[in-house]
Amino acid sequence: MTLLDFESDRLADFAAQVRADYDDLQARNLKLDLTRGKPSSEQLDFSEALLALPGEGDHRDAAGADVRNYGNLEGIRDIRAIWAEVLGVEESLLLAGDSSSLNIMFDLISWSYAFGNNDSPRPWSAEEKVRWICPVPGYDRHFTITEQFGFEMVTVPMLEDGPDVEAIRELVQDPQVKGMWAVPVFGNPTGITFSEEVCRELAAMETAAPDFRIVWDNAYAVHTLTDEFPPIHDVVGMAAAAGNPNRFWALSSTSKITLAGAGVSFLYSSRENLDWYLSVAGVRGIGPNKVNQLAHARYFGDAEGVRAVMRKHAGSLAPKFTRVLEILERRLGEYDVARWTTPQGGYFISLDVIDGTASRVVELAKEAGIALTGAGSSFPLKDDPNNRNIRLAPSLPPVEELEVAMDGVATCVLLAAVEKLGA
Amino acid sequence: MTLLDFESDRLADFAAQVRADYDDLQARNLKLDLTRGKPSSEQLDFSEALLALPGEGDHRDAAGADVRNYGNLEGIRDIRAIWAEVLGVEESLLLAGDSSSLNIMFDLISWSYAFGNNDSPRPWSAEEKVRWICPVPGYDRHFTITEQFGFEMVTVPMLEDGPDVEAIRELVQDPQVKGMWAVPVFGNPTGITFSEEVCRELAAMETAAPDFRIVWDNAYAVHTLTDEFPPIHDVVGMAAAAGNPNRFWALSSTSKITLAGAGVSFLYSSRENLDWYLSVAGVRGIGPNKVNQLAHARYFGDAEGVRAVMRKHAGSLAPKFTRVLEILERRLGEYDVARWTTPQGGYFISLDVIDGTASRVVELAKEAGIALTGAGSSFPLKDDPNNRNIRLAPSLPPVEELEVAMDGVATCVLLAAVEKLGA
Numbered sequence: 082m083t084l085l086d087f088e089s090d091r092l093a094d095f096a097a098q099v100r101a102d103y104d105d106l107q108a109r110n111l112k113l114d115l116t117r118g119k120p121s122s123e124q125l126d127f128s129e130a131l132l133a134l135p136g137e138g139d140h141r142d143a144a145g146a147d148v149r150n151y152g153n154l155e156g157i158r159d160i161r162a163i164w165a166e167v168l169g170v171e172e173s174l175l176l177a178g179d180s181s182s183l184n185i186m187f188d189l190i191s192w193s194y195a196f197g198n199n200d201s202p203r204p205w206s207a208e209e210k211v212r213w214i215c216p217v218p219g220y221d222r223h224f225t226i227t228e229q230f231g232f233e234m235v236t237v238p239m240l241e242d243g244p245d246v247e248a249i250r251e252l253v254q255d256p257q258v259k260g261m262w263a264v265p266v267f268g269n270p271t272g273i274t275f276s277e278e279v280c281r282e283l284a285a286m287e288t289a290a291p292d293f294r295i296v297w298d299n300a301y302a303v304h305t306l307t308d309e310f311p312p313i314h315d316v317v318g319m320a321a322a323a324g325n326p327n328r329f330w331a332l333s334s335t336s337k338i339t340l341a342g343a344g345v346s347f348l349y350s351s352r353e354n355l356d357w358y359l360s361v362a363g364v365r366g367i368g369p370n371k372v373n374q375l376a377h378a379r380y381f382g383d384a385e386g387v388r389a390v391m392r393k394h395a396g397s398l399a400p401k402f403t404r405v406l407e408i409l410e411r412r413l414g415e416y417d418v419a420r421w422t423t424p425q426g427g428y429f430i431s432l433d434v435i436d437g438t439a440s441r442v443v444e445l446a447k448e449a450g451i452a453l454t455g456a457g458s459s460f461p462l463k464d465d466p467n468n469r470n471i472r473l474a475p476s477l478p479p480v481e482e483l484e485v486a487m488d489g490v491a492t493c494v495l496l497a498a499v500e501k502l503g504a
Numbered sequence: 505m506t507l508l509d510f511e512s513d514r515l516a517d518f519a520a521q522v523r524a525d526y527d528d529l530q531a532r533n534l535k536l537d538l539t540r541g542k543p544s545s546e547q548l549d550f551s552e553a554l555l556a557l558p559g560e561g562d563h564r565d566a567a568g569a570d571v572r573n574y575g576n577l578e579g580i581r582d583i584r585a586i587w588a589e590v591l592g593v594e595e596s597l598l599l600a601g602d603s604s605s606l607n608i609m610f611d612l613i614s615w616s617y618a619f620g621n622n623d624s625p626r627p628w629s630a631e632e633k634v635r636w637i638c639p640v641p642g643y644d645r646h647f648t649i650t651e652q653f654g655f656e657m658v659t660v661p662m663l664e665d666g667p668d669v670e671a672i673r674e675l676v677q678d679p680q681v682k683g684m685w686a687v688p689v690f691g692n693p694t695g696i697t698f699s700e701e702v703c704r705e706l707a708a709m710e711t712a713a714p715d716f717r718i719v720w721d722n723a724y725a726v727h728t729l730t731d732e733f734p735p736i737h738d739v740v741g742m743a744a745a746a747g748n749p750n751r752f753w754a755l756s757s758t759s760k761i762t763l764a765g766a767g768v769s770f771l772y773s774s775r776e777n778l779d780w781y782l783s784v785a786g787v788r789g790i791g792p793n794k795v796n797q798l799a800h801a802r803y804f805g806d807a808e809g810v811r812a813v814m815r816k817h818a819g820s821l822a823p824k825f826t827r828v829l830e831i832l833e834r835r836l837g838e839y840d841v842a843r844w845t846t847p848q849g850g851y852f853i854s855l856d857v858i859d860g861t862a863s864r865v866v867e868l869a870k871e872a873g874i875a876l877t878g879a880g881s882s883f884p885l886k887d888d889p890n891n892r893n894i895r896l897a898p899s900l901p902p903v904e905e906l907e908v909a910m911d912g913v914a915t916c917v918l919l920a921a922v923e924k925l926g927a
Contacts, residue, residue: 117574119573119574120573122570125563125570125572125573128572129560129561129563130560131795132557132558132559132560132561132562132563132572132795133556133557133559133560134555134556135555136555136556137552137553137555137556138552138555139555140548140552140555147545147548148766149548149551149555149763149764149765149766150542150543150548150763150764150765151540151542151759151764151765152765179602179603179793180602180792180793181789181790183788183789183790184788184789187787187788187789188788191614191615191618191788192614194618195614195617195618195629195653196652204629206618206627206629222787222790225787226787226788229619229784229787230618336574340572340573340795341572341573341574342572342573342574342575342790342791342792342793342794343571343572343793343794343795343796361652364610364645364648364649364652365606365607365610365611365614365649366604366606366607366610367604367606367645367765368765369603369765370602370603370765370766370793370796371765371766372554372555372763372766373766373793373796
């Protein structure tokens with residue numbers, strides 16, 4: 082029997098109990114944080130060795146160049162070879178950069194805006210309007226970039242196997258639709274992985290804009306929570322085969338593999354796209370931090386070394402995800418007041434509460450000392466039209482804190498629900 | 505007696521000798537490179553310890569934050585405190601970034617172009633024309649950035665104590681003049697250091713554009729070739745006192761102090777300018793590589809640690825500069841076919857040859873296996889109107905190679921001169 086079916090007396094009793102639970106929660110004066118997908122100290126410790134790498138006397142890359150000196154805009158082969166194997170792509174089409182793939186995404190859009198990209202009839206700044214496809218729920222920092230450039234963000238829903246391709250195919254008939262965000266594997270916040278079929282359709286579809294780009298943010302490509310790594314589809318190859326070679330700007334990074342904010346980022350794309358990127362990157366600067374790239378190559382050793390680190394992360398993260406899911410099921414399962422994802426990888430659980438109550442849940446949690454990502458964060462302009470989605474980030478707190486926080490969140494979900502029902 | 509005064513017989517004999525010298529030079533099949541201001545291996549070895557820093561177990565900054573995790577867009581206090589002391593500026597107005605200050609300069613201009621800066625009536629992309637003041641000779645990579653954005657570059661001459669302030673004061677009456685490049689200490693390629701008076705006038709002058717900015721690239725602030733460090737003028741403070749608080753974007757980096765391309769960059773400016781920069785930087789990404797910042801803080805220890813490293817650099821570089829100057833004097837001094845700077849710091853010697861012969865000198869050198877920076881490189885659009893300036897970069901080659909290369913360059917200067925004289 083769900084909460085909606087409760088008769089009024091029973092609902093009143095239930096509401097009184099929930100209010101008492103919330104009072105107890107507030108009385109605990111908690112200070113807990115589930116806001117961002119940050120790795121925990123335990124996870125960061127896995128890569129502690131990096132802090133002393135590459136080590137004195139080790140400063141030559143595989144080509145014999147001194148990584149301590151200027152040059153090499155494409156990044157050193159040592160780390161590119163490892164990452165090409167991890168992603169199963171051509172090394173020659175993979176660049177290694179500084180620490181942040183988000184930086185590269187911003188630059189790709191910024192430079193398309195200022196100069197146009199290699200397929201643009203004119204700079205995007207000279208377009209009357211630029212529209213951008215945003216699968217929702219999605220990654221807030223993506224949406225903030227397209228908001229910064231004043232693009233009109235058009236949402237499409239995430240389905241079980243990726244974004245709604247039918248809706249996308251319609252939208253790209255508009256020449257003002259210049260691009261799309263995508264997190265193809267263990268998506269933020271849904272945990273959804275695009276099927277091969279979805280990848281193939283996105284690669285093959287006709288677009289009105291010749292300079293249409295999909296920003297393929299493969300941030301969680303190897304971030305499994307199980308024993309299995311997902312297949313990684315070579316969308317750049319698929320797009321080339323379909324006659325749309327420049328469709329994808331594919332990104333990856335080690336931020337949630339080694340050190341968050343101090344890893345190595347990667348850009349994988351067609352030769353033409355890379356040449357365009359490098360033509361501006363070479364004006365912006367001389368090259369990436371190659372010492373950090375060499376340190377990473379030494380740390381991993383090879384692609385299997387990357388997977389070995391990821392197994393450690395899974396060992397640390399999976400129990401946290403399990404506990405969150407257990408608590409959600411135990412506290413909320415019987416009342417039908419929420420749905421949530423059960424991700425096989427990535428960093429998030431996406432929680433949908435009763436329509437219209439997400440912002441109230443976040444507010445109640447805040448007043449009880451539990452910081453949640455703002456309601457609506459996973460939508461462009463932070464506007465969740467149903468006010469229902471909350472992104473849970475279980476990685477950072479220790480398990481004991483996580484349990485307390487999630488139990489508190491469940492209480493807030495129930496309280497917001499009974500408030501909504503007027504009880 | 506100068507070459508110009510030689511009577512025809514003597515000139516013919518001299519020309520024959522120079523041609524013979526050049527034939528000998530070509531016969532040596534050299535492969536030497538004086539193109540870029542790269543530190544030598546000996547210099548890079550000074551900072552070899554950095555390759556193992558901060559070291560395992562050392563990952564907390566002065567504020568107690570874990571540098572291995574996301575966050576802190578302004579950079580860690582540990583390195584900001586050291587650098588603020590080095591520059592003699594307020595720590596709160598100094599940000600620490602990734603490895604490249606050139607990246608920051610590009611972004612400052614790029615974001616002013618796309619969005620306008622904090623004093624702009626409109627984005628620079630919406631201006632009919634943007635004009636930019638370029639003291640010449642200057643740094644080629646600066647000019648390439650303003651070329652990339654399509655700005656009209658207006659040159660002003662470098663005088664003994666900095667750029668021609670009278671000319672600048674005239675130019676900034678034009679509201680389309682939005683900015684100016686400057687290398688205030690040991691300039692590239694002239695070695696000229698701006699006087700305090702020039703700094704003060706640039707800080708105080710009235711500009712028609714409210715969003716006018718001077719990109720103050722203090723790349724060589726501590727790069728002395730002698731026992732003395734130059735005074736560093738606090739132009740941001742001067743500008744604030746003069747009522748133009750947002751006049752300067754001041755940059756610095758450790759690229760030519762520790763590791764080239766793997767150091768730490770710094771932005772020093774007014775609070776308003778920094779807040780604007782951070783407002784976009786926070787969209788572009790989450791924060792800089794703080795592990796590398798902590799490594800640098802540990803390596804230097806304090807501001808005196810920085811000066812100690814710079815004394816080692818001076819010990820390595822000064823003999824190279826001395827040899828270059830000796831060779832120029834010995835081979836060219838008596839003929840009055842060239843003038844050159846005698847810098848007290850920085851990375852370059854600026855060589856002026858007979859008008860119209862610089863590109864020929866570079867060509868002759870290339871044909872003899874000596875790579876020089878392209879003629880005109882120190883001018884916007886690589887256009888030296890007098891075709892006279894050549895930038896010499898003595899840092900990279902070992903002294904023995906440098907001697908051979910410079911002797912060869914002198915031969916090429918003489919050969920181009922006698923060709924010019926029709927001999």
